[in-house]
Amino acid sequence: MSTVLHHIPGARSFRILWLLQEMQITPTVKTYKIQDGSLRHPDFMAKSPAGRIPALEIDGEVIYESGAITEYLCETRPEFGLGRAPGDPERIAFLEMMHYSETIAHLIAGLNLQWIFLRNPADRSETVCKLEARRLQASLVPIEELLGRQDHMLASGFSAADTMVGFSLTASQRYVRFDRFPKILAYLDRMTARPAHALATALDGESNVFDKDFYEVEA
Ligand SMILES: N[C@@H](CCC(=O)N[C@@H](CS)C(=O)NCC(=O)O)C(=O)O
Numbered sequence: 001m002s003t004v005l006h007h008i009p010g011a012r013s014f015r016i017l018w019l020l021q022e023m024q025i026t027p028t029v030k031t032y033k034i035q036d037g038s039l040r041h042p043d044f045m046a047k048s049p050a051g052r053i054p055a056l057e058i059d060g061e062v063i064y065e066s067g068a069i070t071e072y073l074c075e076t077r078p079e080f081g082l083g084r085a086p087g088d089p090e091r092i093a094f095l096e097m098m099h100y101s102e103t104i105a106h107l108i109a110g111l112n113l114q115w116i117f118l119r120n121p122a123d124r125s126e127t128v129c130k131l132e133a134r135r136l137q138a139s140l141v142p143i144e145e146l147l148g149r150q151d152h153m154l155a156s157g158f159s160a161a162d163t164m165v166g167f168s169l170t171a172s173q174r175y176v177r178f179d180r181f182p183k184i185l186a187y188l189d190r191m192t193a194r195p196a197h198a199l200a201t202a203l204d205g206e207s208n209v210f211d212k213d214f215y216e217v218e219a
Contacts, residue, residue: 170188
């Protein structure tokens with residue numbers, strides 16, 4: 001049974017690419033582009049009803065939502081020890097971090113809309129860009145504090161909470177200057193040093209969305 005990841009380079013589907021590599025599963029990667037309408041094709045909408053990336057075909061199922069895919073993979077492949085089941089002392093911390101990754105990611109999505117996806121750049125609101133970048137920066141403060149106490153999202157070590165949050169932190173670097181977050185920078189160095197992260201990066205592909213490394217309203 002083949003495993004197929006529906007993917008956009010540099011998008012949330014990287015979470016799944018990375019987690020699959022941690023589990024030594026190499027999927028067939030089907031790449032999409034937001035701007036060309038391919039996410040709205042009925043064949044893709046049948047797999048992901050809001051036309052969102054990622055969707056994963058695995059074990060004869062099709063699953064959408066990166067958090068749901070992550071939990072499914074952890075539950076069905078417990079031998080890798082990357083999830084925390086009900087009753088585990090780290091269960092609550094695991095769930096909090098899994099979902100906090102989307103608190104960060106939805107702020108990034110708002111900034112992506114402003115900077116990348118508006119058809120007419122003149123419609124971009126400098127006020128909203130500044131406000132959302134400040135809110136994104138504020139959402140990183142608890143992660144910086146957490147990494148002052150421990151090396152990973154969970155005190156016990158690497159888990160799928162890292163593949164979820166790690167992606168959000170990497171993507172935040174497009175809109176927030178990280179010089180004020182040295183612990184997050186050191187954490188990202190540790191994450192990118194993982195062999196599975198390097199393998200996932202090799203499969204990820206060039207971004208077909210971003211034309212700059214950093215986006216900021218001037219003055
Ligand atoms: N909560 C969903 C969010 C999925 C999502 O919004 N993905 C973005 C890419 S990172 C997407 O497909 N955007 C396409 C669009 O907005 O049309 C998840 O974690 O899977």
